[in-house]
Amino acid sequence: MLDGELLDVLSTEGKAGGGYCTSLPDYEVPFIFANFNGTQEDVEVVTHEAGHAFAGYLNRKRVPLSSCWPSMEACEVHSMSMEFFAWPWAEGFFGEDTRKFYYSHLSGALTFIPYGTMVDHFQHIIYEQPDLTPAQRHGVWKELMGIYMPWMRLDGEIPFYSEGEHWQLKHHIYSSPFYYIDYCLAQTVSLEFWAMIQKDLPDAWRHYMAYASQGGSATFTDLLKNAGLKSPFEESCLREVCQAAREWLANFDLTGIA
Numbered sequence: 001m002l003d004g005e006l007l008d009v010l011s012t013e014g015k016a017g018g019g020y021c022t023s024l025p026d027y028e029v030p031f032i033f034a035n036f037n038g039t040q041e042d043v044e045v046v047t048h049e050a051g052h053a054f055a056g057y058l059n060r061k062r063v064p065l066s067s068c069w070p071s072m073e074a075c076e077v078h079s080m081s082m083e084f085f086a087w088p089w090a091e092g093f094f095g096e097d098t099r100k101f102y103y104s105h106l107s108g109a110l111t112f113i114p115y116g117t118m119v120d121h122f123q124h125i126i127y128e129q130p131d132l133t134p135a136q137r138h139g140v141w142k143e144l145m146g147i148y149m150p151w152m153r154l155d156g157e158i159p160f161y162s163e164g165e166h167w168q169l170k171h172h173i174y175s176s177p178f179y180y181i182d183y184c185l186a187q188t189v190s191l192e193f194w195a196m197i198q199k200d201l202p203d204a205w206r207h208y209m210a211y212a213s214q215g216g217s218a219t220f221t222d223l224l225k226n227a228g229l230k231s232p233f234e235e236s237c238l239r240e241v242c243q244a245a246r247e248w249l250a251n252f253d254l255t256g257i258a
């Protein structure tokens, strides 16, 4: 991808924010776009998009072309799990802060699930009640914050946050209604991969390849089943993956980090 200039990730003046991966079918190659800003997120974005790129490349010969990628939640498993498979390379990015990154990345993955669910819940309410005023919408967000993210302080001095206005940062709410819950489903599966990686990396990779090499040839739940993975729709799944991650975080040596 570097040789083919298929990674456009460095910041240039006027460049749009965000990150994405797409494929250029005529050339059978993936393409990654990002806008690095010198933060931990750069690494998360590029390893995330690399997961999409890898899955796209694995399935580049698939006919018809529309079956190259599965549905959105299934695609996000490729990427969110790749973020965890990339941990062995974190040291090259973070040096002495590597352990800090591990802690931040895993805890962020866990807390993302209630946050992402809140984004979905919020959309249900505002799309059902299109006549809500801007102030009422902020009120809904603020109320949901209390339910899904009770650890967040809402008494700050910046109204954008304290008054529940910052849902407007989520372009998905405007541009891709109801997409967000897909990230929550995928994050749950990626945490399943994370737990497998801790136990047996080669085995985890075999499951990943079994999953990703199917492209879009089956539905989300069948792709998971065929690769020996639990569905996030099973009640025990979320409990188990959270348990494993929580234990790891609870036993994490925070010396020199906190």
Ligand SMILES: [Zn+2]
Residues within 6 Å of the ligand: 048, 052, 075, 076, 079
């Ligand atoms: Zn993605």
